[in-house]
Amino acid sequence: MTAVAAPPDALGIGEVAAATGLTQDTLRWYEREGLLPLVGRTRDGRRTYGPAALRFVRLVQALRRTGMPVADVRAFVQAGGGELATHPVRMGLLLAHEAQVQARIAELEDDLAVLRAKVQEYRHLIAHGLDCEDG
Amino acid sequence: MTAVAAPPDALGIGEVAAATGLTQDTLRWYEREGLLPLVGRTRDGRRTYGPAALRFVRLVQALRRTGMPVADVRAFVQAGGGELATHPVRMGLLLAHEAQVQARIAELEDDLAVLRAKVQEYRHLIAHGLDCEDG
DNA sequence: CTAGGAGCTGGAGTGCGCTCCAGCGCAAGT
DNA sequence: ACTTGCGCTGGAGCGCACTCCAGCTCCTAG
Structure with missing residues (x-):
């Protein structure tokens, strides 16, 4: 199929792009910018999005669409890791x-x-x- | 006062800026871009905004704030001159x-x-x- | 006469948020 | 063995909508 060692319900970047309407480039860019902390990797380096990561993408998408600047989303993300x-x-x-x-x-x-x-x-x-x- | 030969209730750019919240630079730029057709000039070259011009500025402002691209506002403006x-x-x-x-x-x-x-x-x-x- | 304030022009510069490569790697199907 | 598909990185580039001068003019008040 797609993944090298597919953890149960993890998605590839293409699937997340299709599911959210964001482009792959945007997803990668968001991650580099520190907006997406929960993204994993397969052994060969591909991004892997578990259910929590997907929910987080959707949250970030809601924040961005409602006009929150990228810097503020980052601040939100850095304000905690779930504790x-x-x-x-x-x-x-x-x-x-x-x-x-x-x-x-x-x-x-x-x-x-x-x-x-x-x-x-x-x-x-x-x-x-x-x-x-x-x- | 402000104007050279003040036509009844015409405003200067500073007053329009204060009244609308747009900056003078933005007003001038909108005009150059063809979004503001009704702006007049005093004899010495200053912009003059009559009541109709002011209403038009507010309309353009509403269009822009609601997300209409500048190019589309221009198209709207060019679609007619009030006839x-x-x-x-x-x-x-x-x-x-x-x-x-x-x-x-x-x-x-x-x-x-x-x-x-x-x-x-x-x-x-x-x-x-x-x-x-x-x- | 001078100083201050408002405004003018043309053009360069800025900030944001992506978007688009080029060049590469792995892996599975045929 | 080779092609096809999916993905990776780093970095350059882009579109939009302003924003910011520098250098100038004109008018009015003191």
């Missing part, structure tokens, strides 16, 4: 980011309202056969 | 973008759910004094 004592720190970072994401969503919704208002304006102008005073 | 005949085109572009923004918000909300689940996981682990199997 109980570090949980509050990581949780705090997540909560802070959560607030920012909510703010971002609110802003998007405000901007969306602006766009909708403009659409309405066009409808109105069309209905009345008018030009637009604004550009 | 009735061009309204449907611009409206179509706005509607298409609107759909994308909604999709983006939905994605953000999904990702937010992932983050919240992780926070819950940490709460649980802390409550039970456990390490985390994932990183």
Whole structure:
């Protein structure tokens, strides 16, 4: 098959790429940048992603998509390696980011309202056969 | 005051920057890039923003903040200059973008759910004094 | 008359986040 | 033995959206 010595349910980088939508290049780059700590290797050097690693990839993906800078993701990762004592720190970072994401969503919704208002304006102008005073 | 020959309620670039949160550099750059067609000039060459221009700046700002690339904003701008005949085109572009923004918000909300689940996981682990199997 | 403040232009530079190689290794199928 | 597929490394390059000058002009207040 694919792996040299396949540990039960470990995936190769190609499979993780397919499963997440990230490219292989991005996965490798994230790892070099210290965003993905749980990735293993087969004897011949290929990356191996166990279930926990895959969950972690998805978490990082959620953080990135919600606009957390790579440096901050790294800080989150380095804030602990799964030990109980570090949980509050990581949780705090997540909560802070959560607030920012909510703010971002609110802003998007405000901007969306602006766009909708403009659409309405066009409808109105069309209905009345008018030009637009604004550009 | 500020202007050379101040037309009624025209603003200077500094005032527009203050009013919108964009920098003067960004406003000038947007204009060079063709995103801001309604900006006038005083006799001595300074930019002048009338009410319509200001509204247009806010529209462009909404488009940019919602993730529309500069090139697409330019296309929107070039799709017409306010004449009735061009309204449907611009409206179509706005509607298409609107759909994308909604999709983006939905994605953000999904990702937010992932983050919240992780926070819950940490709460649980802390409550039970456990390490985390994932990183 | 001078100084200060706002603004102008053109162009170079920056930060971020990937993205794209070239050149190579292992391993399994035919 | 050879091809095909999957993956590896290190490093260069890229696209986007600004951002930051240097050197200048003009106007107004003191």
